[in-house]
Amino acid sequence: MVTDPVCGRDVNPVETTVQSEHDGEVYYFCSINCREAFVENREEYLPGD
Numbered sequence: 016m017v018t019d020p021v022c023g024r025d026v027n028p029v030e031t032t033v034q035s036e037h038d039g040e041v042y043y044f045c046s047i048n049c050r051e052a053f054v055e056n057r058e059e060y061l062p063g064d
């Protein structure tokens with residue numbers, strides 16, 4: 016399981032097709048809505064810097 020960075024839910028990367036690659040890392044989301052929120056405002060959801 017991985018964590019959806021937008022809503023914090025656990026996501027199974029094998030089951031979800033909603034994903035986004037950023038800076039060499041792949042992020043998985045529970046829904047299209049979470050993916051869109053992430054793409055529009057990455058800085059808010061990424062940990063660190």
Ligand SMILES: [Zn+2]
Nearest residue numbers: 019022045049
């Ligand atoms: Zn989500």
